[in-house]
Amino acid sequence: MSERTTSSSWAMGIVKALEMDGLDCRALFKRLGLDFEALDDPDARFPQDSMTRLWQLAVEISGNPAIGLNMGKVVRPASFHVVGYALMSSRTLVEGFQRLVRYQRIIAESADLSFRHLEEGYGLILTVHGDHLPPTRQSAEASLACALALCNWLTGRPLRPVKVLFQGAEPDDVAPYQQAFGAPLVFDAPCDALIFQQDDMEAPLPTANEAMALLHDRFAGEYLARFSGSRVTHQARQVLCRLLPQGEPKRDVVAQTLHLSQRTLQRRLQEEGTSFQSLLDDTRRELAEQYLAQPSMTLLEIAYLLGFADPSNFFRAFRRWFGTTPGDYRTRGVAKPVSDARTPEYTARTP
Template sequence: MQPTTVASWAAVIWRALEARGIAPRPVFERAGVDTEQLHDAGARIPLSAMKRLWDLAVEVTGDPCFGVSAGQHVHPTTFHALGYAWLASHTLREALYRFVRFTRLVSTALTLRTIAVGSEVELVFESVSNVSPVSLAAADAGAVALVTMCRTSYGDSFCPLRVRLQRPQPPCEQQFTAMFRAPIAYGASDNALVFAAADLDRVLPTGNAELARAADEVILRYLARFDREDVVTQARMQLMELLPSGQTSAQRVAEALHLSVRSLQRKLSGHGTSLARLREDTRRELANQYVRNSRLSVGEITYLLGFSEPASFTRAFHRWNGMSPSACRRAPGASGGTDSDQR
């Protein structure tokens, strides 16, 4: 299947061209990108067409650093519901983990991973194997967009500690320096942003567990429609819907997906997981969101997650986070989950 990008990502190019007084429509038409797709929240654009669009934008502007300015035109809707899930995240670490988990929504040609090293966290951008490299402008815009989203949530003072870029040093290096406000290594072996863990763990004023969960559900539904073969996403979505009833058996999930239990188990095993693991992961993620929402009692959370009694939920929460739900609520910086490598 040809790699694709969510169509709303192309809107940053449109806005960046307009800001320079350049009519975007002829550029999009030359690239073979249907401008009507920009108004369709679920539309996707082939990576090959996006590469032509980025290259043409650089050509018509004559700016080799066009990606830097384009990335700053990012808006929460640029990333579909993932943008709103980001804004509702408790911390930037949680927001980044969401981006890592749902990168496929933005682009099927890209993967992200975080690596925690001491007091630092690296966000590494990687191209999917057997996919042609994206244009330099697109890679530039992606890194800039992530930092811009961080500043939207954290404040304009936010800066990465360091930046690594595979691209050669550009003639307009000052644009990169002004944007990132951090040391930049050009010609690096990978593209990465390095953050201070303390910055990522600061509680954000925009955090809202209920809205984050709702946005996650929208993302899962979108991915389930977009990629019918992604049985992991479809099973996760069904588990989120079935948890309050407590009816999350393999039989119930398989029926909802129109599969036999054996077929469901085989497909999940092929993706290196199982229904039990997905159930545990989904409960843990939702528990961390719900506990931060002080309006929900432990009893209500117990019901929403399908546990038989509050004591069972409390034991599970302690196993996941090393503390009780009440202790987590008293710890302002608790972000729930401390995996050092989220893939």
């Protein structure tokens, strides 16, 4: 079974966060059977479950359940591997977060990110997965603290989120959270998320550099291709992209192309956290966004390129994906993902 992994860059950020509470991370790594020296290898990766055990052990020894928030105090673009430099060279935080979503698996495979334009601003929404072990709340809280700190670092000024959502229950002591985020807090939320003001996200970044952004895109893309090359999910997605213009691909055809039985294909995809139908749906959704960014392509052409025999099926699928029609989505512009009608309103706790 393929294990989810975390980059050495992110693991180093965790180490620095734990050391702020006086923990001996070299000793912790030894206790967990991890190679501490591998932190200096930019291409090294650590099993996700090992990072989960590291957080658990750190909370147990330090007695500080909010220790994950320390990550916001040590974050720099380097903590995000090559993705951090791609963010730094982006024109705006909107563009930067779109890159973060695209390349997030380079940093850690344990999290799914989405970035949406909501009625109250922009939302960076995080879902942390475990591997064999359930994820810790410290992992999600560290990611949120890092995302906000990175925004502050890139803009050169402190940003105050509209609100911050946490899946975890409200802790006994909320003071560390109030200090870390300086924004209304929502606990027991259905997701972990940062909600930002629109103006903050769309303001030009002082570190923007289009040429460097393209260069870092290339580096990140090459790394992701190397990293994903051995994954059946990546290989199946490539096959789907080739077959879709010929009509909706069937599982047996994709399996045959990959020299696998249907049962083996489904098992391997399940081990990597997806299914054939989910992968097909995700691939269509991603391609739809790319095609709609091309003004010369008609909606009818896009529907057939995505393998829909009937354009009405494309329109129904698109509304399910984005909560609007392809035409309205194109009019609003790809740089501003549409409002997710399924995102509920929350009552926030104000610090």
